Amino acid sequence: MAHQVCLIRGDGTGPELVAAVEVIFRAANVSIDWIEVEAGLKCVEAGLPIVPEETIAKIREIGVGLKAPMTTPIGKGSVSPNVTLRKKLDLYACVRPVRSLPGVVTPFTNLDIVIFRENTEDLYAQIEYMVTPTVAQSIKVISEFGCERIIRAAFEYARANGRKQVVGVHKANIMKIADGLFLRTFNRIKAEYPEIEAWDNIVDNQCMQLVTRWKNYDMLVMENLYGDIVSDLAAGMMGGLGVAPGANYGEGCALFEAVHGSAPKYTGMNKVNPTALLLSGTLMLDHLGMPEKRIAIEGALEATLGRGTKTYDLGGSATTSSFAEAVASELKG
């Protein structure tokens, strides 16, 4: 029986990327009943919110979604569709695994790190004021509840996936109250997982450690802002946002997405790299209980990249569709 999955085709190059994933999934005989839901620019142009309530309700009902990149309209009052989805679906755990891929040449060999980013609070509560004509204030909200659930999610993931180490990342030397709460919560929860090596690092030092001693790290967990920055740093180490996948988990709901933008200037040019959306899709297959399909598709992807078939961002000449066909051929062969 086919799994039902909500699909947001996205804006700009989003639909081309979704088409590429569909080709590959068909070649792998992945049985999915896609339920298309609307979000993005066409909703705004129709006078609707960028993520309509009906879309939120449907994703919550079905419980899983795949989202291609969307464009955040520029202008006063515009809101990020990505943040809207995470907040309204309470997708509190943003998981960004990064690893070396064959054929994707970076200085960071044997890379394999999973980053857990808290997705719903911190400065992303977006509570801001001009408190005088020349003074702005932004409120950083850190709750024990928010810290506990992201930290516990990281340790549970480590335990379930045979990961050996979790590092809590913070800036509690400066923000002794807010980040101090995160650190105290981390130290309390790590004691419940004695088989997992756990310690903490200050975020600036952690960034330096990532680019100099990345092989020493297995999993990182942190608050929202640090996670936003560090996960993009890690994506760069993997080869860029064109290859790095993303997953967002909540209670009974998960949304998988390529975290790069919609690249509107490349719309219709059949040019952009579908790897990030494809790997987000394989994370989704794992979540749906199809690990064998994940392994098959990722194996085909790695074989394709290893043969030198790559899109422009990786120095190659393959189009979006020819790259997808190459991966599909590996699966059919």
Added chain:
Amino acid sequence: MTLHGVDVYLWTPETPQLPITIGKFTLTLISNRGTRVWPPPAPDIKLLDWPRCRYVSDEVVTNEEVESLVAELTAAGWTWTKLQKLFREDGVNLYSEPY
């Protein structure tokens, strides 16, 4: 920069049932961790015991009117932990909106 309202942060476990109008002020939204939870529909999210309740007036208000609003909430039994005045300049709100 003119004064038009106040965000009142309450310490309470659930989304509070508050008066819609107090004096010149109208309750326009309640949010929790930056996500709008009132007016409905409220998203199905876990709530902190710290809702932000926004009272706004289109007219310019005074410090005393803000203090009177807060005193009325206190007299009704609500515990506030933080207040933030809401200003406008040239018709533009100098404060952010929740998701």
